[in-house]
Amino acid sequence: MAAEAVSHAAEAAQHGGVELTGVVVLLAAAVIAVPLFRRAGLGSVLGYLAAGLAIGPFGLGFFHDAQSILHIAELGVVLFLFIIGLEMQPSRLWSMRGEIFGLGLVQVCLAIATLVWVGILLGYPTEASFVAGTGFVLTSTAIVMQMLEERGEMNLPRGRRIIAILLLEDLAIVPLLALVAFLAPGGAEATMADRLQGVAIGLAAIAALVLAGRYLLDPMFRLLARFGAREVMTAAALLVVLGAAVLMQAGGLSMAMGAFLAGVLLSESSFRHQLEADVEPFRGLLLGLFFLGVGMALDLNIIAANWVVIAISVPAFMILKMVVIYAVARFMKAGRAEALERTVLMAQGGEFAFVLYATATQFGILTPEWNANMTAIIIISMVLTPIMIILHDRLVPKASPSMDGVEAAEGLSGRVLLIGFGRFGQIISQPLLARGHSLSIIESDPDAIRDAKDFGFKIWYGDGARLDILHAAGAADASLIIAAAGDAEATTRIAELARHEFPTVPVLARAFDREHALKLVEAGVDFQIRETFESALLVGREALMRLGDTPEEAAELIGDIRQQDAERFALETAGGIYAGRSMIHGNVAQEQQH
CATH class of the missing domain: 1.20.1530.20 (Na+/H+ antiporter like fold)
Known part of the structure; x- marks a missing residue:
């Protein structure tokens, strides 16, 4: 009987088995x-x-x-x-x-x-x-x-x-x-009992x-x-x-x-x-x-x-x-x-x-x-x-954001021009304000401007990637320009405009990744940092200590990694333009960790 069952199964598989052609199609x-x-x-x-x-x-x-x-x-x-x-x-x-x-x-x-x-x-x-x-x-x-x-x-x-x-x-x-x-x-003659049921x-x-x-x-x-x-x-x-x-x-x-x-x-x-x-x-x-x-x-x-x-x-x-x-x-x-x-x-x-x-x-x-x-x-x-x-x-035009309660940037004179007030720009503003430096902050998102107003910040509306807005925001008279916009292309454009129109004003920029950082260096920024780089190294340092390293050992290893990254980055830039600044930054950051 077993042999007969196997024979039937084989025959079924041969003639009436699972048809996969339809599934494949x-x-x-x-x-x-x-x-x-x-x-x-x-x-x-x-x-x-x-x-x-x-x-x-x-x-x-x-x-x-x-x-x-x-x-x-x-x-x-x-x-x-x-x-x-x-x-x-x-x-x-x-x-x-x-x-x-x-x-x-x-x-x-x-x-x-x-x-x-x-x-x-x-x-x-x-x-x-x-x-x-x-x-x-x-x-x-x-x-x-x-x-x-x-x-x-x-x-x-x-x-x-x-x-x-x-x-x-x-x-x-x-x-x-x-x-x-x-x-x-x-259907109208159907009994009420049927419907209730x-x-x-x-x-x-x-x-x-x-x-x-x-x-x-x-x-x-x-x-x-x-x-x-x-x-x-x-x-x-x-x-x-x-x-x-x-x-x-x-x-x-x-x-x-x-x-x-x-x-x-x-x-x-x-x-x-x-x-x-x-x-x-x-x-x-x-x-x-x-x-x-x-x-x-x-x-x-x-x-x-x-x-x-x-x-x-x-x-x-x-x-x-x-x-x-x-x-x-x-x-x-x-x-x-x-x-x-x-x-x-x-x-x-x-x-x-x-x-x-x-x-x-x-x-x-x-x-x-x-x-x-x-x-x-x-x-x-x-x-x-x-x-x-x-x-x-x-075909339908995008709804333009409401400008209620939002003022355009015009005639600003802060010592520092901060472009972008998202999560990155907000953190940057804290130590500068704590030291009493005057800030002119511009942002292109009206909702973000209104939200910041609820926390006591005066933010002006403006697209920092436009030259007329930079002039209106006082970029020519600023001591420092910080490009912290939430868009990589906009940040690169800001750096290029600033280098060309305001060559004496230092520019610090937020980089989104390594490739963007290289573009910013090429655009001539004085300092750039990848937005997740330092925070990732800090998490790595904490992980090392929780796995048994002493704080000194962890800081030394993280410092070496930071230095190696700076050296590799310097090789990737044209003629090592950024080498000195990158290595100095690495050494300073390492000392701060210790």
Whole structure:
């Protein structure tokens, strides 16, 4: 029997083993397309969508069933919302309740009321028009979250407001699915008991998840951590996410909402960071797979057969939705720039619309052809969103910072001109002020100027990389110029201008790295120092002493390293220009350490 089993296994491996070709094609498409699109400034989402279209049924034809890939890839959205939940402690979520149930509810309700008319005006039944418009209101969580992450706006106030709206839309899928059942032929005759039973099951699922998260999850991870099996912890993290998703789905709710709730419940756990690290690789891969699946699902045959309806519906839905989003944002006191960015980010339909349309088709509200048309409309809107974001970023002028309470540099006469008042410039100013030296401080960031004013500093507005600003700031009459700007190119430019226009004024400069330090030497500064060099040596000295060296031994070794670095640096400068100054600095610093 054993031999027979081995024979069957070998035959299965030969004829029906794991098919890796599809996996290789998916990975290759992502690896090739995404870096190219990011390099071109088009973003990773558009790269995934284009790769999916290229390898799908209407491209090279490697895949013919995009929907099956989408079903698997939806786990990427689920895992993404779990990670978002980990960042949302219950207290933080509670503080967002006004934005979720205020801003989110107003936008969703007003958008539904507006978008329903698109289908009615095109001659479709009211019920079908309601479902079509409502589905388009549900924004793509995957695309918007990815865009926010790439733009670094996840934790900014405007990013949190968008997340609040997305959370409300995820919650809205539940009553919307119930409405679909009600609107179905014969749905109005359904008994109240059936509806109450559905609500009760949903509430029970939420209660079960909350209780499990509060009393079971943390002890479970503590027990698993005691055994120290790393792969088991990863398996447990996936079990929690997928288990919560399945539980919510069984209760008639959204899988993504279940994962989000699980993340919130674990957000204050001591294992939060471990869970995030375990889930992150799966989230990235599956979310990329989701975008690939969306690209594959773009059915060009349907678009060709119904191009008139689709050509009208896509801009109609997107423009009306954008008008509503912008109006609601401005009504809720959002700035013009924030309102416009939110409008462009959330203009598309979302992945939950696929669920809504499929359900409506099962209940007879939508015909299969209408379902295919609406699915194509949603996918096209998803594809257009990254392009619209690129156009927004390139065409919309950057919002100029407010100059309220900020005075321009003019007629300054301090003995020392300090350019830049960031973390580096603030420390430099302390010993100079302690000795009573007069400082003229200029900074190009109005917010930093206002913040410094709260601590009693008088900072003037000005770009030190401009010659007229240097003259206005009194550089010609200063005894010393210190270039402490937060930008390497600006610091180099300041050094070059000062050497050319004010050759008798010594210039001290902040270097960002070794290469920048060499450029500053070439520009003719009298003294430069890499911003992390001395602090790193001090940490190294402390490490040596904690590992057994005496203070004298540690200081001697650090002094030798400083000297060796100065000598190497001197060799790298043209003709050893900086050699004397570097070595003197090294010797002085070494004496200070002793």
